[in-house]
Amino acid sequence: MDWFRKLIVGTILATMVLLPGLTLYGEQVTISLMMWGGAVEEQEVRGYLAAFNEVYPDIQVEIIRPADYWPKLMSMIAAGTPPDVFYMGFPEFVTYHELGALLDLQPFVDATPDFNAIDFFPGTLDAFRDRETGHLYGVPKDWSTYVVYYNVAMFEEAGLPTPNELFGYGQWSWYDFLEVAKALTQDTDGDGQVDVYGFAYNFPGRWKLLPPAFGADWVQAPDKVVVDTPEFAEAIQFLADLALVHGVMPGVTELAEMSAPDWFANQKAAMFIVGRWMTMKFKTLPFEWDIAPVPYYRDLYTWVDLVAYCVARDSQNPEAAWNLVNFLTGPQGQELVAQAGHAIPTRMSVAHSPAFIEALPELGIHNSVHLLPITTGPITVFNHWGEVWTAINRGLEPVWTGEKTAAEVLPEIQAEIDRILAED
């Protein structure tokens, strides 16, 4: 039996030596792409990758879509086996870049003549640059602005002009918005309880849309966050009073029973505000809806969400990873993003082309609303980002329930913010 054993051992050894060699011979490279989002988004990304493989047949891309994105990414990087390419939100970028986890993409950009950096929306590229050297560490893959989603039939029944028309007439301030919401709020069966609200909004998490429109310049520098101002208080109180005083918006308890988008989707609210991604959920709704700009007040403002592709500094195949990033953020990749419909392309040439303006033609919505030059880029990322947001959200809770006013809680929140930002 000895020869038999030798044969087996010999075969195994030969395979171990030869297999990697054979792989090299085929010049096949496998890289990983880590993403978040649901199964629908993964289907879309598979579509992008199919297009990518037509151009780069030798680069195989393996998708990782974990349930818990950030802990997973952090542990993979800490273990020295990061995904080659991964999604990176603009706030998280600052931290991951500071920690040295991301690859400097500037050399690749410089070596790619048709990269055409000026084609990107101003502000979207800058969010992923090193603050000192200006080197690019991530390429924006898509972005989104908050817009008003509205139920067309409800506006018609109330005899109101559409929000787009009101915006055009210059009658779309937050206080105009309140009057419109009042006109849309109905008690259809006369039992003294509201059946259809004018507006539904996840205000405990998304109040951030209002303060800048009310003139509050609250993020002044990475280490300077100022919420204890009359403008900030006015914005927060205005939002809280939509539910507490005017009764035109579901309050905290109602939101616990049904989420804000569901109030709109079930035709229990005439208006709703969030980013572009909700189009994917709403596109199958059995009623007609459209999008319009968010209201303004002292300033025009809308919230911007922005995500980039980053490459791990420890990637084994930086070349292949760059080719993937460059393809997905290039004209062809961005057209696929536009057609998918859940985000705005980051390349202006694509966003302003029919690929995006006429995306999702079966819905007949005004996609161009997203392109109004209201905001040029995302908010400045302040230090201790997550902890400061938690402190503000927590501090505002008594305002939403009506136990305290915004003016009462903001000094306490400011003290907490200052304490957190003072840590090094």
Place this chain on the structure above:
Amino acid sequence: MFGKLGRYKYKQWFWGYLFVLPVMAGFFLFMIYPMISGIALSFYKWPGIGPKEWAGVANYLKMFNDAHFLRAVGNTVYYTLGILVLGIPLALFWAILLNQKFLKGRNFFRLIYFLPTVTMMAAVSMVWKWLLSPNYGLVNYFLGLVGLPKVNWLLDPKWAMPGLILMSIWKGTGFNMVIFLAGLQGIPKTYYEAAEIDGATAWHRFRYITLPLLSPTTFFVVITTMITSFQIFQQAYILTEGGPREATTTIVFYIYKNAFEWFKMGYSCAQSVFLLLILILATLIQWRIQRRWVHYA
């Protein structure tokens, strides 16, 4: 060559250890090693990736000046007491009930009560979110039937933790019930028969036979329940996100926040070490006082 052990003994020894080696390797690699490095990391300022910076005991000092952490400790103790005081007697009650011979369909009910234990916490939490819903929830409906006012479970800072305790008791009591059942079945019937002949009432039999002879089981249940309760995380993460107003921010929830959302891995390690010390201390105290009430037959 093999000294006193002898060749035969040595062989036995060798093969025995060889067989447990895979388990031991896993245990050291995935339990002991992370524990030791966790303790080591608690002395560093470290965001989770990148370079570490020696911090001495700064993380520990910070912990005791951190109002949010102290709040989390208080919340966790509140939760644990709730589970111990309400959950364990309930588990014992069910176990005694389901141990009665006259009860029809005992096995069916044992299964029903045990089922929540093997159900995924995420699924359970989603269902309980509905059960505890303020206007349409089943819990408030039943409260209404007996004339009690509606409670704003999960949204009222006073009621969020009781809501979590309620859910966790429903989820976890079946497990303790099974342990109690096993304990009850280990008590010899002859004691009860003798007591009955001597004229002991049902209460006497419970008080002077069941409780003392069950005490080793009770001791085990109390210690394991205490340890798992101190580690409560998922309920708070899924159901309340630590709110409202931090009312359900538990130690492990706060550790998670610090480690994975706020990039304070070193600080969160120090909190974990603190949790470990509390658990060791509480268990030691239990061991100390057990000789006053635990009887090994």
